[in-house]
Amino acid sequence: xxxxxxxxxxxEIFPNKQYRKGVVAQExxxxxVLEIYEKAKKARSQKRKDELHKIAEHLSKHxxxxxxx
Numbered sequence: 001x002x003x004x005x006x007x008x009x010x011x012e013i014f015p016n017k018q019y020r021k022g023v024v025a026q027e028x029x030x031x032x033v034l035e036i037y038e039k040a041k042k043a044r045s046q047k048r049k050d051e052l053h054k055i056a057e058h059l060s061k062h063x064x065x066x067x068x069x
Contacts, residue, residue, distance in 0.1 A: 022068035022069055023068065023069045024066045024067070024068055024069075025066075025067045025068060025069045026066065026067040027064075027065075027066050027067075028059050028062050028063050028064065028065050028066065028067060029063060029064075030063060032059070033056050033059050033060045033063065036052055036055055036056040036059065037052070037053070037056045039052055040052030040053050040056060
């Protein structure tokens, strides 16, 4: 007879529960950051431009990661 698979609970994998479940919304890529930067260039208000520039700058440091909802 073959071996039976052992069922592993989430508590065994993440005992401290320091991780949360989420849904991947977007992978942060160079193209995604450039898209946000282009939106900033087209924004009408200076406040919106500044917000989008800050977002693009922050995301550019995390290329290869994922945005999770």
